Structure formats: structure tokens, C-alpha cells
Amino acid sequence: MLLSVLQTGAVSSASGSAYAEFGNTKVIVSVFGPRESKKAMVYSDVGRLNCNVSYTNFASPTLGQGTDHKEYSSMLHKALEGVIMMETFPKTTVDVFALVLESGGSDLSVLISCASLALADAGIMMYDLITAVSVSCIGKSLMIDPVTEEEGCEDGSFMMTCMPSRYEITQLTITGEWTTPNINEAMQLCLDASSKLGEIMRDCLKQSASASDE
């Protein structure tokens, strides 16, 4: 899919935000915090992360919402908790709210990349930016960043979230039928794509930082 738009600072009332368009998938993520949370009754000397992913009613061309998107909130949480330095904001909570404006395939990977950009824009301390890439396999061929139709007829899906500079993986999700050589190839594809995407995200952050300095 073509990355068309990646910008930060879309939501002025949030601590940090990012908007991304990958092909037809349009996602906006806002980050609030670190701030006090009414839900946290217990003292904790590490911070808490709260993620929420929602879809607009017009996100998919078919009427109504898809049913398997409730798990995206917890998957986003798992992808992010490995990379955020929670010790830097004890007793407080960071809230990540993601809204999918239009769903064109590879939604979760776009969400994760956009969320890490928004967290960086908010100044939350992290070990590295994280980028997520997904690959579908149909028969013997592998497709990176599948669109909705390709996802519909895939035999297996592979989504990897990694820290490009540290070459470490925070989350790996594999479903369906895969042969070992395919998995190795998919992993290599994802690592390459991640480092490229990581550079693009860094450029975007540098641009917005220098724009705000002027």
C-alpha cells in the first residue's frame, strides 16, 4: 500500500497526536497524558497505559461495524507496553485513543505505527519508535501491507511490530497456514519494511520539531 500522509499535531487539544493514511486506511490517534486517572485506585510506582480503538460507522463500505475489532484495543496495548518506559510517569496514566476513519486493510499495523508517532509527539519516553508491518500469504506468494480484498482471500497473516533501531520485536502475530520458508521470508520482508518506515517516521518528527522551532 502506498503511504500517502503521515503527520503529527493533528489534534490540538491532545498532548500528542498523529494522522496516517496508508492507501485507503485512514487513522487518527491522540495521546493524553501523563495525567491523573479516575480508574486507578491503587498506588503504582510505574505508569499505566490505557488504549482504546474505535471504528467510525462509515469506516467500512459494508453497513455496520466489523465484529472482530474489540480485540484491537488490547493488541495495541500489548504492542505499546513493551516499548514505553513506564517508570518515567509513576502514579499517572497515559491514554491512547485511536479512531479508524476508513478501513482499507492492514488496520492494526497502521494503528500501531501511528500510535507510536503520536506518543513521540506527546513526549512520552520510549526505548525506540515502533513500526508494525503485516504480510499475507496466498498460496506461495507473499504480499506486504494487504488491502481488504487481499485479506479476505488470504491463507495466513503475519503481523510483526518491531523497534527498527534496536532490531527487537515487541509483538508477533501469526495466523493461518504457513510453511517454515515462508515465515522466514515474511520475517525478512517485515524487518526491511520496518526500518524504511522507521526512517520515514523519524523524518516526519524532525520536520514537525523544526517547524515548531521557527
Added chain:
Amino acid sequence: MGIPDAAQDLSTEMEVDAFRRIFPLRFFERHLSESLRPDGRQLGKARDTIVNLGLVSTADGSALAKIGSTTMLAAIRMEVMTPSTDSPDEGCIGCYLVVLFSIPAEAAPVISKRLSDTILSSGMIDLKELCLVSGKAAWMGYLDIYCLDADGALFDAALLAAVAAFSNLQIPIVALNDNGRIVAVTGEKDQDNALITEKEAVNKEKRKLTLKNIPFSLTCILHKNYILADPTTEEESIMDTLVTVVLDSSDQMVSFYKSGGAALAYSSAIKSCVELARKRAKELKQILGEMDID
């Protein structure tokens, strides 16, 4: 030493930002006495307003309205349903505001309800236009408004987005098929051509709704004897008396809303608010007019 004295002493030494956080009311009153607001606006002036139409391709009508930083995205989807027996010739509209992020959750249903009341009572939409087959099928419009950024004056932005979305709305083409059910016609020519001539096409082409009496709103804050138009979140949180006036295109009042608060609205204040709303309605009419909306 009482607190007001402390403020006087500290104010000369403190930085502006700190003063704004710790003594917000004094910070604002200092500005108000010069008839200005912290962002440089005059008291009766609203923020820059932008409206964009047709952003969402999967919805039948959509619009994005931005008042200052407050951003609202409205989208309408039309579905066919059977009309109720008391009004077999009318369709209906369902409004739903989704407010995400930083706003207290109680505010959203209030704005939703006020919005749907305003749209229905202004007579902007003639529900009879939504009828397909009398007594059997009519359109139901689902209006969804998403708040992408909340910086005060949510109702104004939501109403503007809703009105713009309705003006952008194109009712899809449908036909009545043999089973007596309404089916969407996608417009593909080859195989369906024959079928279309058999079906009784209910709409010949995508049509737009005629909008009369478009409502325009302005929210103001009353504080002592000042009236501030189009408040930001900071202003709303400090001064709690909000008044919203909704006028239609012929300058008649559609709705007036004052939600309690510390300041009382005397009739002079109400008249000033209506006057400000009238000016704002002219501005908004011009903005919508530039996008070819009647």
C-alpha cells in the same frame, strides 16, 4: 495576607503562563477590561471557520467543520426502512454524536439531543422528501458526528458540520424489485440494464435534498457584564454560563438555550446575544454560500 493581595504581589513577578494556570479568572479579567481575549480576539468575534465537503467516500453525505481548533466530522448514511403508521409519507433522521477523547462523557448525549431537536424543529429538511413508497418504504438517515478535536463551542461546530453534510447528501438510486423490496441500483450498465427496465425505478438519479431554513448557531459566555462569543475550552471551564442562540436563514429564532450557571441573563444580555448570533449567521451563510449551498 488575603489571597487577592497575594495575587497582586505575585503577579508582577510570575511568568504569564504560571499566572494563567494559577489565577485563571484574574488572567481573563485583565484581558476583558481591555475588551480583548488572550488569543487576541474581540469579545464578539468568532474564530476562523472552515467547512469541507464530501471527504468520506463510503458515506452518502459528509462534511468536516472546523471552528478554530474544534473539529467535527459529520457523515450521513441512508437506509431504507418502513415508515411508522402515523406518518406513512415521512422518513426520519437519527442523530448521534460520538465524542471521543477529552470531553466529560456526560456532555455528549446532551449535545446529541439538542442537535437532533434543532435540526428537526428548524424545518430544514422536509421529511416527506424522504418517502419512497408511501406506507411501505422510506429513507432513514443516520447522522454520525465525530469530534476529532475539542476546543470549545462543540454545539456550533457540530451543527455546522451536520448542515453541511446534509447539503452534500446525495440520496442513492434504488429500484423496487420483483419481490416488492427496495434494492440499491449501482449504476452498472451491461447486465442490469434489462433488469432496470423491468424494475420500477423509484429514483431516476441521485438527488439532493432541498434545504430550507438552514439553522446557524452561536454559543456565548456571560460573565459579569461581558459577553464572549465562541468560547474556547479554557474560557468555558472558567466561566460557566453558556448561552446558545440558533437562528435560521430568515433571522428567526429556532432555539435558545441557557444552562444555568452563575450569571443571570437579563433581557439586555439576551438581546446582545441574539444580535451577535445574527452577525455570525451572516458570516456562516457566506461561508456555506461559497461552497454552492443554497
